Every structure is written in structure tokens, then in C-alpha cells.
Amino acid sequence: MHKIADVEIQHDIMVANRKLARNNQRLLDQNGIFAVDVLGAIGSGKTSLIETLIDHLDHKVGVIAGDVISKYDAGRFESHNVPVVGLNTGKECHLDAHLVKHALEDMPLEDIDLLFIENVGNLICPVDFELGSHLRMVVISVSEGDDTVEKHPLIFQDADLVVINKVDLAEAVGASVEKMVNDVKELNPGVKVITSSIKMGKGLDEIISTIESYVL
Amino acid sequence: MHKIADVEIQHDIMVANRKLARNNQRLLDQNGIFAVDVLGAIGSGKTSLIETLIDHLDHKVGVIAGDVISKYDAGRFESHNVPVVGLNTGKECHLDAHLVKHALEDMPLEDIDLLFIENVGNLICPVDFELGSHLRMVVISVSEGDDTVEKHPLIFQDADLVVINKVDLAEAVGASVEKMVNDVKELNPGVKVITSSIKMGKGLDEIISTIESYVL
Secondary structure: OOOHHHHHHHHHHHHHHHHHHHHHHHHHHHOOOEEEEEEEOOOOOHHHHHHHHHHHOOOOEEEEEEEOOOHHHHHHHHOOOOOEEEEEOOOOOOOOHHHHHHHHHHOOHHHOOEEEEEOOOEOOHHHHOOOOOOEEEEEEEHHHOOOHHHHOHHHHHOOOEEEEEOHHHHHHHOOOHHHHHHHHHHHOOOOEEEEOEHHHOEOHHHHHHHHHHHHO | OOOHHHHHHHHHHHHHHHHHHHHHHHHHHHOOOEEEEEEEOOOOOHHHHHHHHHHHOOOOEEEEEEEOOOHHHHHHHHOOOOOEEEEEOOOOOOOOHHHHHHHHHOOOHHHOOEEEEEOOOEOOHHHHOOOOOOEEEEEEEHHHOOOHHHHOHHHHHOOOEEEEEOHHHHHHHOOOHHHHHHHHHHHOOOOEEEEOEHHHOEOHHHHHHHHHHHHO
């Protein structure tokens, strides 16, 4: 914002967050858990993708479901019979390591080996807040418009895996999937980009094998 | 966040913002300008709607284009030959009254009578930050999922006009427009809700006549 004091506090928060994130990762490592931070805008398909991965991955999955009101997504995950901890962020537009720390206290760590942390739906706020995860997956959809990538460079620069979802709708919404892929590659040449339609099953095998390759 | 000091500063910021917002509105009123704060998620169609309104409204329109990187949307508005001021918010996920104050300094106030202020694309952060506008229009699309409204109640409780866009895609994305309309009405019984497909021209006349009824 517009005050020195606020900038300083913001800096303190970031330092404290990084420390807590390192602690979270240590706890996860001690329990042999691989954690994936799942980011993306509202309606990009984060929840559906995680639901599908729960059913298809050969792992004991747990989910931390962060949202301004978490009960909706948490309920969807619970129907897949996996441990779920919902995190209500209220007016905060991102998860932070402190919230995840408390969620890990409520998660049966001995029963899982793969943890999905679904972040709050937007492409701006979560960028700077490490949570302690091992992989950052960004899920966007063509219906956000094919200028979404160039308009939100930071989140793509920091991603390990980018899923461009709902490609079956590309023609209907007038979006160029190729442009979106190229924009990601330009911002982050080393990143893995997968085009998908979770609804149609397209791209799912590749997402699964990519995540497996990281976990193993 | 997690510190008393931060909560206090947050409170100070909100008070300062409200004061600046009142000053902005006074300046707009002195110049006979009606201002519309346009909120909505990424890809909901905010920019396209404003572009269409510029071409169809019988007013001298100006636009303040806020975005994490503003040049893309600002460029789209400029092609309609109206005064545009772009506001880069960087890592901030909302406009505030202070940013709008500076944008108004760069806007030829004597040449316009209707101002659209396009906020940053998400449904969380902009809620608490009054800008000095006279009308709050929230634009969402069916492709965000038909649970978008119930998952983001605050922004709808504060809206004067809600546009549910891209209804032509409802079947393709499996969204119930009726549920979205009902959810808005439940949160905010007095609000005007218009279903639209800006691309197909559906709902446009109603949006135009609604805005005209406020301006006149």
C-alpha cells in the first residue's frame, strides 16, 4: 500500500512466512509426503482436476482445501473418501504457510503420501506465499481469455507445471491455445505445459505421469 | 494477517481509503460525471462489456483501466477513441481510492460524463475498497462455475448491478444460470441481475437501459 510502515510489516510477514514454509516442508519430508500447491483462477478446474487425480493416482492422497468459504470444495473432496482439511481464508485472497501449518496439524500425516493444497482462486495474491509444497501447479482455462498468461506473468514464472484446461471450449470462446502455451514458455522456458480438458479426459494421462515422475 | 499491528494498519488504510473515495466522488460530482466501478473475475467479460458500452451508450465515456499489468486492456479501450488512464497495480489485487485519485488527475474531466473504472480481475480483494464510484457493477460468467456466487458472497452483497455473462456457454460448461441468478437474489434481494452474452448481443439492451436509468 502507501505507507512505509505497511511495507515493513509486509516484509516481516514474508520473512516469517518463508520460515514457516520451510518448517512445513520439513514436517512433510519427515512423513514422506510430497505436496503440490494448486493455483489458478476461479473456475479454471482446480477442484475437478484434483478430484480426478484422487481417483486415478496410485497414492494415498490428502487435500487441504483453501477458499474464502472452504466448505464447498472440501465437501467435494470428502466424497472421494480421502482426508480433507478445509481452510476458510475469509477476506484473504491466498493461503499462507501459517494456515497450512495448522491444517497439517489436523491432517492424518501417517495415512497419506501425496498432499494437494488447493489455493484460493486468483492469479495474483498467492504468488509470493510459499506454503512448503514441493511442486507448484497452475491451472488456467481457455475461458479466461488467451491473454490471461501475459497479463499475470509472475505466477507463471514461479510455476513448475502449468495445465491449460477446457481446451474443448477454445473455439467457442475464441481463444488460441497455442498463444497461451507460447506465452507460458516465453515467461518460463523450463516449465512443463499440458493442454487438457479434464471433463473430456484429455491430457489427464500426461498430468498423472508428470506428477508421478516428481513424486517417485 | 497474523499481527495486531497489521490489523491496525489495515484499519487505518480502510479509513484513509474511505476519505479519499469521498473526495473522488465529490470531484466527479462537481464535474457532472457518473462513475461505474466494474468488478469481476478474470475472463468474465468486463473489458468486452465496457468496450461494447462505449460504442452503444449515448454518453461521453472515459475509462480507468486497472490491472496487474494495465497496458493490454487500456490499449483495447484506446482503440474506441475515448480517454483512457491505465493503472498498473503490480502485485496489488484491487484498485484503491488513492490510485483512482491520481488517475482522475490524468483524465480530461471536462470531456466526459460517464466513467467506467475497471477493477482488477478477482472477486475477493476489491470488495472493501470504495473508489468514489456511484454504481458497482459485478460481471461474472457461467464458465466460472455456477457455484461462483455462493462462494464469494461479499462482492454480491455490495453490488448494485450484477451481469451474468456468457450464458450461451451454460450448457457446454454444465452451469445452471437459474441457480446463479437465485444465489445473487438470495444474497442481495434488491439488486438488479441481468443475464447476458455480450458476444451474441444478448442482454445488452437491458444493461444499457439500466445504466442510463442510473445516470439520468
